[in-house]
Amino acid sequence: MDQVITAIADALFITNNLGKIKKVNRAAQKLFGFSEKELINQPISLIIDDEQVLIPAIHQHCFFHKNLENLEVACRTKTREKRLIAFSCSVIPKKIKGLEDILYIGRDITARQHREQRTSTQYAITRILSESQTVKQVIPQILQSICQNLGWDLGELWTPSQYIGTSVQGHSLNAVLRCVEIWSSRVISAREFKAITWQTTYTPGIGLPGRIWIRRLPLWIQDITENGDNRRSQPAGEAGLHTAFGFPILDDSEILGVMVFFSRDLQPKDKDLLQMVGSIGSQIAQFIKRKQAEDALVESEERYRDLFENANDLIQCVNGSGHFLYVNRAWREALGYSEAEIMNMNVFDIIHPEFKQDCLQRFYRVLSGEKIGQVKAAFVTKDGQTIFLEGNINCKFVEGHPVATRGIFRNITQRLATEEAVRHRQEETEHLLLNILPAAISKPLKEAANIVEDVADVTILFADIIGFSENAASMSAIQLVNLLNSIFSTFDRLTEQNSLQRIKNIGDAYMVVGGLPPRRRDHAQAIAQMALQMQTAIALFNTQNNQNFSIRIGIHTDTVIAAVIDFKKLTYNLWGDTVNIANCMELQGIVGKIQVTENTYKSLCNEFLFEKRGEIEVQGKGKITTYLLIGQI
Known part of the structure; x- marks a missing residue:
């Protein structure tokens, strides 16, 4: 058992039911920095910060004899460094109930927590910088966001000016740094520390802010109370503050200020965190420089405002995040928004959803320096109407940074x-x-071309609805038209599905041709398929409408003449013996059957089932052998 415990890579503790440690493995000793002797017979609370979370949870699970899985608990090492441990706990049964031992297996997830905190911090800072309008609005939010997302207790901004925004060129040894902004968590009592901080100044190289100012690099101090900052070490210790780090707000060689953060916990140096906040410092500096450029741009363009205000075109100016800097009178009148409403709006809030993605892409391309010609967009007015604008947009750059896009549009x-x-x-x-x-x-x-064709090979279908005329006397005209329309609409869909052409329908008769236009080799097969589908359609119609209609169909394959006649009424028709014979096949057919000529039979006999009917007399043609189409093979 001891060998198994020793070999486990995760930290392992065994305590009695009162929480006193009975056994630990090497991984636990290494993780928390205690020797086995220092841990044995000590309460588990020696290493657990969140004792009020873990112990009640364990007792509750012990009562129900259930295991506790992956409960995340804040712990402390021997040097009081904070660790986040995921504990799984289980009860070791004993013969005497109530004297069970408890097995703790813990995995250090501090690094994972730090990665997640850094990711959420970076996202939050990016969002704040994209949504904020002024420097004084953004700085308190950044101090608060860094503290809350990373789990630090107090944040400060130090700058040589009245507020951040005035840059100091090069390594100025005459700068005097003052704290101009503080944010602190409610869990600390730092009134005395804050009061001293407001009165303290640093020169380059002195104190944590001064050292960061002259180094131009992030800096980490594990315990500020032992670092030799005579001005604030003692009040920091009295406020319970220990570890500190800071970073410069730096744009190339220009430093604008320094941010410093404090924690009550002793925390080892986090190189990844320092690298991240260095990037954040650069982001803040770029935001400040961009805001300065925007302010200068607005001021320089004031003299053009009268000209813009009286222009008939719609003129707008927005910053790099899409917020309006200016719109002219024609723009306001066209979209209906007041100046006060516009100044609190983002241009993408009023772009029609169907155009938003395309406009975003164009906007980013313009900000990157690409020149784009005429663009179209749809805007939503205050009263919910959609108007379409067309025009040109361009971007103004200051020192290589995009500060505003300007657009001139026509409605x-x-x-x-x-x-x-x-x-x-x-x-x-x-x-x-x-x-x-x-x-x-x-x-x-x-x-305007003449349409006359002599088509050598087509198949014609005639169909007649039987029983319709008999029912006409007992129905109203509207009922008759609705029934006929329902049947012919179904036939039209079948015609379209089979890529055939309806030539005409007269009363309750229906004529379809296959093979023109367009030409196709399988016209006979397509006509046969449709004829079978028409029989099925009539049967279904009878069931759904409580009717007793039948259909009689005749088919013939041969040559026809096709043409458009009467250009005023645009009538397309077919002529020739083929049409007459197909019509005879229907007229002399059997109710409910599909009668075809020998020509059609020869085209289909290998793919469809037929029954020979015999000969019928066709006027002008004599006797013709016919067949009844039964179905498809």
């Missing part, structure tokens, strides 16, 4: 509405023409 809403109305009328004309004529015919017709 093209009316023009687009007119163009849409014209397009809609054209589409209606196209749709009407396609309803009258096949697509392959309507195109040359629009080009």
Whole structure:
């Protein structure tokens, strides 16, 4: 058992039911810095900071004989360094109830916690810098965000000016640093420390702020009370503050200020954290320089305001985060927002959702220096209407940094509405023409070409609804039209699905052709498929509408003449013996059956089932052998 305990990589403790340590492994000794002798017979609270969290939870689980998994608990090492440990605990059964031992297995997740804290801090700072409007607004938020996200207790801003924003060139030895902003957690009592801090000044090289100022690099002090800062070491210790770090707010060679943070905990140097806050210092400096440039830009452009205000075009100026710096009178009148409302808005708040992603991409491209020609965008007015603008945007750069984009737009809403109305009328004309004529015919017709064709090989279907006329006397005209429309709409869908062309319908008769236009080799197969589908459609219609209709279908394959006649009414029709014979196949067919000629039979006999009917008399053609189409093989 001792060998197993020793070999476990995670920290292991065994305590009695009162929490006194009975056994530890080497991993636990190494993690917390105690020897085995220093831990044995000591309460587990020696290493646990959150005793009020862990111990009650263990007792509750022990009562129900359940294991406790991955409870995250703040602990302390021998040197009082804070560690976050994920404990799994279980009860070791004993014969006498109530005397059970408890097994603790802990895994150090401090590094993971620090990674998560750094990630959330970086995200929070980026968000604050993108949403804030002024330097005085952003600094307190950054101090608070760094403290809260990283778990530190107090943050300060030191600068040689009345407030941060005035840069000091080079390594100025004449700078006098003063604290101009403090944020502290409510869990510490630091009134005396703050009072001294407000009255303290540092010169370059003196104290933590002065050392960071002259080094231009982040700095970590494990215990400020032992670091020799005679001015604030004692009040820091009295406030319970120990570890400190700070970083410069630096833009290239220009330093604008220093941020310093304190913690009650003794914390080892965190190189990754120092690297991150160095980057944050650069971000803050860039924000400050950008705000300075924006302010200068607004001031320099004041003299052009009258000219812009009286322009008919819509003019806007927004900063790098999309917040409005200026819009002219025409812009306000077109969108309906007041000046006060505009100054609290972001341009992307009022861009129509369908255009937002594209406008964001264009905006970032302009900020990166790319020149973009004419752009279109849709804005939402105050009363919820959508207007369309077209114009040009460009970006102003100061010392290589983008500070504002300027746009001059025209309102093209009316023009687009007119163009849409014209397009809609054209589409209606196209749709009407396609309803009258096949697509392959309507195109040359629009080009004023004559439409006459002698087509060598097509298949024609005639269908007649049986029983419709008998029911006409007992129905109203509206009922009859609705029934017929339902049936023919189904036939039209089948025609479209099978890529065929409806030529016409007269009363309750229906005519379809396969093989023109467009030309296709399998026209007979397509017509046969549709004929079978029409039978199924009629049966389904009868079931759904409580009717007793039947369908009689005739099919013939041969040559036809196709043409558009009567250009005023745009009628497309077919002529020839093929049409007459197909019509005879339907007229002399059997109710509920599909009758085809021998030509059609020869085209389909290898793919469909037929029953020979025999010969029928066709006027002008004599006797013709016919077949009944039964189904598909």
